[in-house]
Amino acid sequence: MDAQKLHVAYQGVPGAYSEAAAGKACPNCETIPCDQFETAFQSVENRIADLAVLPIENSLGGSIHRNYDLLLRHTLHIIGEVQLPVHHCLLAFPGVRSESVRRVISHPQALAQCEQTLTKLGLNAAREAVDDTAGAAEHIALNNVRDTAAIASARAAELYGLEILANGIQDDSRNVTRFVVLARDPVIPPADRPLKTSIVFALEKGTPALFKVLAAFAVRNINLTKIESRPHRSCPIRVAETVKRFEYVFYVDFEASMAEQRGEEAMAELQEYTSFFRVLGCYPMDIGHKSA
Numbered sequence: 001m002d003a004q005k006l007h008v009a010y011q012g013v014p015g016a017y018s019e020a021a022a023g024k025a026c027p028n029c030e031t032i033p034c035d036q037f038e039t040a041f042q043s044v045e046n047r048i049a050d051l052a053v054l055p056i057e058n059s060l061g062g063s064i065h066r067n068y069d070l071l072l073r074h075t076l077h078i079i080g081e082v083q084l085p086v087h088h089c090l091l092a093f094p095g096v097r098s099e100s101v102r103r104v105i106s107h108p109q110a111l112a113q114c115e116q117t118l119t120k121l122g123l124n125a126a127r128e129a130v131d132d133t134a135g136a137a138e139h140i141a142l143n144n145v146r147d148t149a150a151i152a153s154a155r156a157a158e159l160y161g162l163e164i165l166a167n168g169i170q171d172d173s174r175n176v177t178r179f180v181v182l183a184r185d186p187v188i189p190p191a192d193r194p195l196k197t198s199i200v201f202a203l204e205k206g207t208p209a210l211f212k213v214l215a216a217f218a219v220r221n222i223n224l225t226k227i228e229s230r231p232h233r234s235c236p237i238r239v240a241e242t243v244k245r246f247e248y249v250f251y252v253d254f255e256a257s258m259a260e261q262r263g264e265e266a267m268a269e270l271q272e273y274t275s276f277f278r279v280l281g282c283y284p285m286d287i288g289h290k291s292a
């Protein structure tokens with residue numbers, strides 16, 4: 001390992017979109033492949049890596065819930081985000097034709113992002129989820145698998161010597177995945193760029209207060225870019241009189257710095273209604289590119 005370079009953990013094997021996202025977030029870094037999302041978190045905690053770059057949502061497939069849950073379970077800080085256009089290809093062992101493909105393997109997100117196109121292509125093939133897109137390509141190449149195709153990047157085709165049967169098979173050409181950059185310590189974000197803050201909270205028991213939380217942002221003209229709710233794992237169900245209600249933790253991203261007055265005030269007001277509250281990070285927004 002080159003000690004001069006930043007070491008950035010990602011989930012998957014070389015050729016995964018997450019590796020490309022790590023390179024986009026930290027040009028010239030040394031990337032560290034990890035089997036699972038959790039291993040990427042741990043490698044930063046254990047100082048094997050300086051940063052981790054992990055997918056959090058995709059414009060077609062939606063949220064990557066596992067990473068929302070892991071953000072809460074671990075104590076890493078979000079210090080940045082990067083949007084990566086995701087261009088999927090259907091890859092097969094050289095010489096294999098689409099007619100003989102009986103199985104399509106890939107990461108569940110990639111399968112979801114290509115579902116309609118796979119149906120349109122008329123493939124008579126079962127879908128099977130594996131850990132990552134490039135790992136699917138690697139599996140076909142290493143095991144000479146001839147009845148299976150993988151959904152992965154053109155770079156994975158090149159790395160593992162596979163042929164591209166179809167190019168651009170995502171259901172919408174503007175397919176983009178947003179990744180978060182995680183570090184052990186928070187970083188004071190630059191003041192000259194639009195900032196975003198990510199928080200997570202649970203509401204005080206018995207307070208139907210979600211609308212009040214939203215109002216705390218609305219009255220200060222703070223734009224919310226994302227709300228995600230996940231089961232409240234330590235108290236998943238609450239019985240109120242005869243009604244059983246599901247309890248949630250809410251993840252909110254808003255367009256303001258936690259250091260500016262309106263951001264600070266909104267968070268102070270919000271904490272009047274919460275039993276638990278944590279700032280996950282305050283970082284420059286990736287506003288993407290029109291061509292993406």
Ligand SMILES: O=C(O)C(=O)C[C@]1(C(=O)O)C=C[C@@H](O)C=C1
Nearest residue numbers: 016017018055107109132133177
């Ligand atoms: O399997 C990969 O190549 C990944 O980097 C994972 C992942 C994801 O988890 O969403 C990343 C980007 C794409 O949306 C598809 C898959």
